[in-house]
Amino acid sequence: MLEHLQKATGGALHLYGGYDEDDPAEVIPYREFPARILAYAEHFRRQGVGPGTRVLFPFETSAPVVLAFLALMQAGALPLSVKPLLLASPKPEYEAFLRRVAQEHAADRVLLTPGLATVDLPVTALTLPSTPPGTGLDVEGAQLRTPADDEPAFVQFSSGSTAFPKGIPVLHGRLRANLAMIARTDGRRPGERVSSWLPLYHDMGLVGGLLSCLFTDVDLLLSDPLSFLADCPGWWEQMGREQAVGTVIPNFAVDYSLKLLQAAGPERLEGLDLSRVRSIYLGSEPIDIPHLRAFSDLMAPAGLRRDVFMPCYGMAETVLLVSSRPPGSEIRVVDGPSGVPAISLGPPMPEFSLRLRGSDGKLCGERELGEIELAGGTLADGYLGTGRPLAGPDGFYRTGDTGFVDDGELFVTGRISDRIKVNGQSLFAVDFEQAIERLPFVSPGRTAVIQSDGRIVVLTALRREARADPEGCRTRLVEHLVSTLGVTVRPLDVHYLSSSQLLRTSSGKLRRRELAEQYAAGEFGRVD
Known part of the structure; x- marks a missing residue:
């Protein structure tokens, strides 16, 4: 990975704080990365970091944190890529999470990112430089090392949907190999642009977004998840304005974009040109097929072709990519x-x-x-x-x-x-959840289906305007499952919850096992 940065010529990292056309990006050409990485690595060495030092790495989306990640690899240290303190997350719960990761994986240090300023840290803090180093160094003379194939590059973590996240050491050789798979699958070329807002602690954001662009000398238009949530239409507009050829997103982004762009009306799509987009990796979670078709129909006037979507399969245990539909082929x-x-x-x-x-x-x-x-x-x-x-x-x-x-x-x-086995059929929780969330009175992304004592139990949240008639909604939901899946759910097993009661992992996946345990223990109070 580092040696590819050494060879970079024309690509650059473009870091955005939002999608307003008048808000310029922070731009760092890749050819400047080696000098900056070496300066960061020296800063960390002065704090006692060396080969094998394990560093808890809360991966915030910023240029200093990205450079720090690469610098730790340059120094031979081992970054443990974990979620940062997220907005509205309980601080005690996050502090407990850091303590557990540090204890289970013998972390020596934790990178003191801006988001950790008020957090009780479990190990010694590793500080970022007070001023960005590297800009005055000899760019041409900076030489990054070429790590051996069997040397660990970093640790990424499983999603934690069924248990506490497990650490997966990513070796440099396997990282190079998986990045090569990504590059040959989507056919990207130096000088092109790829956009990503995915969190960098997640394998899709780190490997599929950041590192794949550094590996191929492709411009990366990088923003953080909150920017996308705050202005999803603006992100698509930026994709068109900056002539991005690709991105990597979860199914959630399709559902969310469909909802917000439909609500914004056709005038929001006027002038949008996505005809240059060639590849959109679509992974991380089950794909809602009707929603994908509806989104394709909605975006067709903007030039977004149906064949750009690349449903794919991957996991942290394989670095990332395992399979993918090639771009240009029909879904x-x-x-x-x-x-x-x-x-x-x-x-x-x-x-x-x-x-x-x-x-x-x-x-x-x-x-x-x-x-x-x-x-x-x-x-x-x-x-x-x-x-x-x-x-x-x-x-x-x-x-x-x-x-x-x-x-x-x-x-x-x-x-x-x-x-979920019903009448000899093998169905899955997501089959029920996607069917339920097509109902107009159900809040999108706010449904979980579990089994308890052999019964199918629906936990869902109603839209505000539907809460006046919970029994009517319950009847329609049960009838809908019969007509779409051929399965009867008892009305007594349909429960309305607040959205905060639906436990999720840091990457947004439902923690169904914990939900089932809470339901069995009677911890859910009905809000209908």
Whole structure:
């Protein structure tokens, strides 16, 4: 990774605080990165950082923090990329999170980012430079090292949807290999521009957004998640204005963009030109197929082609990418083994071996539902600090995801832990959640479906205008599930909650196991 920055010629990091056309970006050409990284690395060495030093790294979106991340790798230290203190997050809970990560992974230091100024730190603080160093150094003479393939580059963490996040050491060689997969999949070229607002502590934001651009000498238009949430239409306008050719987003961004752009009216799309966009990686969570189609229809007048969307599959355990639909090919949707439509996530990268195993322990054939198992490619050796290999004796890693293969392409249907068997069918919590959230009276992104004592339980939040008729909404919801999935849910098992009661991971995934435990313990009070 570092050696690619050494060769950079024309690319640059463009850091935005918002999407107003009159608000200029902070621009740092990649050719200046080596000098700045070396200056940051020297600043950290003076504080006792050296090869092997483990640094808790709350990855805020700023130029100093990005440079600090690269500088720690230059110094041979090991950054542990964790979520920063998020807006409105309880400080005691975050402090407990940092303490646990530091204790479980023997962290020596924690990077003192601006967001941690009032946080009780579990280990010694590592300070950022008081003034940005490196600008006056010899740019041409700055020489970054080339780390060995088997040297750890950084640690990223699993989503934590079913347990406390697990640390995955990313080796430099596997990082290079996965970044090469991304580059060849979307065909990016130096001089082009890619936009990202994803959090940098998440594998999609860090590897798919930041590092893939540094690796390929492609301009990165970088903003933070709050900017996107505050002005989602402005982000799409900036994509067009700056002639970005691609981005990487979760399904949430499609749902959110559809809602806000529909509400803004057609005049907000006037003059928007997205005809240069060539590739939009779409991953991290199940894709709502009707919403994707509706969004494609909405954005077609702006020149956004349907074939730019690239549904993909990946995970922190493989650095990132495992499979993806190539750009320029039509999105393929088929009925899965249970009859529910599923979207193709493309063929697996040839570096991986992929197979599926059924609940009976036998390997699956074409279109048979099973757990996805992976071997080879950029799969990690194991989780940090466990001493146990990630893969089994035969070299395959059980992902916990279920799906099927059709004509060589992968279709993911959900998590094993979220499987709901009804009348011999294998449905998944997300099938119910997506169906429910198409109802006009349900708040988008505010539904979780769990099983308790064999019953299907719906936890959802109503839109404000629908709360006057909770029983009517409950009846319509039950009827809707019968008509769409052929499943009957008892009205008594439909519960209305406040949105804050639906637990999520730092990357936004529902923590269904914890929700089921809370429901079984009677911790949810009805708000209807």
